[in-house]
Amino acid sequence: EVQLVESGGALVQRGGSLRLSCAASGFSFSRYAMSWVRQAPGKGLEWVSSIGVSGGSTYHADPVKGRFTISRDNSKNTLYLHMNSLRAEDTAVYFCARSVIPYGDYSYFYMDVWGKGTTVTVSS
Amino acid sequence: QSVLTQPPSVSAAPGQRVTISCSGHRSNIANNYVSWYQQLPRTAPKLLIYDNNKRPSGIPDRFSGSKSGTSATLGITGLQTGDEADYYCGTWDSSLSGWVFGGGTKLTVL
Numbered sequence: 264e265v266q267l268v269e270s271g272g273a274l275v276q277r278g279g280s281l282r283l284s285c286a287a288s289g290f291s292f293s294r295y296a297m298s299w300v301r302q303a304p305g306k307g308l309e310w311v312s313s314i315g316v317s318g319g320s321t322y323h324a325d326p327v328k329g330r331f332t333i334s335r336d337n338s339k340n341t342l343y344l345h346m347n348s349l350r351a352e353d354t355a356v357y358f359c360a361r362s363v364i365p366y367g368d369y370s371y372f373y374m375d376v377w378g379k380g381t382t383v384t385v386s387s
Numbered sequence: 388q389s390v391l392t393q394p395p396s397v398s399a400a401p402g403q404r405v406t407i408s409c410s411g412h413r414s415n416i417a418n419n420y421v422s423w424y425q426q427l428p429r430t431a432p433k434l435l436i437y438d439n440n441k442r443p444s445g446i447p448d449r450f451s452g453s454k455s456g457t458s459a460t461l462g463i464t465g466l467q468t469g470d471e472a473d474y475y476c477g478t479w480d481s482s483l484s485g486w487v488f489g490g491g492t493k494l495t496v497l
Binding site for chain 2: 322
C-alpha cells in the first residue's frame, strides 16, 4: 500500500525552528518528486515547497523563502521540511504529497498521494 | 488572495449536476495542466482530476474536468451527499516557478 506518514509537528515559540519528516512506503520513493502543502485553521490549501527526484532542484513559495528548506534522503525514503524563524502565520496542518512530473516537465505537475498531515502551532 | 479564483461555495440537490470554475492567467492555467482535489471534512486532500480531464483509477466518471484558455471547470453529475466537500483546483505557475491552488469551493448537497 502506498503510504505517506508525516511527523514532527509541535507547539513552538515564535522565532523557533522545527523539522518535519514524511516517511514514504509502498512505492519507489527515489523515482518521484515530493511536495509540502499546508492548511491554516479554517483556510484553504497553500503550496509550500517541492523537490525533484534527486533533491537537486527545489522550489519554495514566497512566504517561506529564506526560512524553510525542503530536502530528502532517498536511502531512508524520507522527505523533510526544515522550518526556521517561525511566525504565527505558519500555524497550519502540513501535508506531504507525492508529486508526479511526467517527462520532468513541470507543466504536467500534479500531486497524486497525500499523507494525513502533521500540526504545527506557533505561539506568540 | 489566491492566484486562481474559485467561487467560495456552490450547492445543488442530490442527483443533479454542478460545475465549479477556476479562473487563472496565461502563466498558469493557459500554459499548464490543471488538477482538481477533493477534501472531505477533516481529511487529507484527494486527487480527482489531473492533466485537465483525466481521472485516476477509482474515481467515478461522475467527475469530469475541462479547460479552455485561462479557465478550468470541474463537473460533478449525479450528486450524492457524500460529495459534500471542499474542492480545489491547482496548477504550476511558470512565472512564479511554483504551484498555485485556487481558494477552494465548498460544495453543499441540499
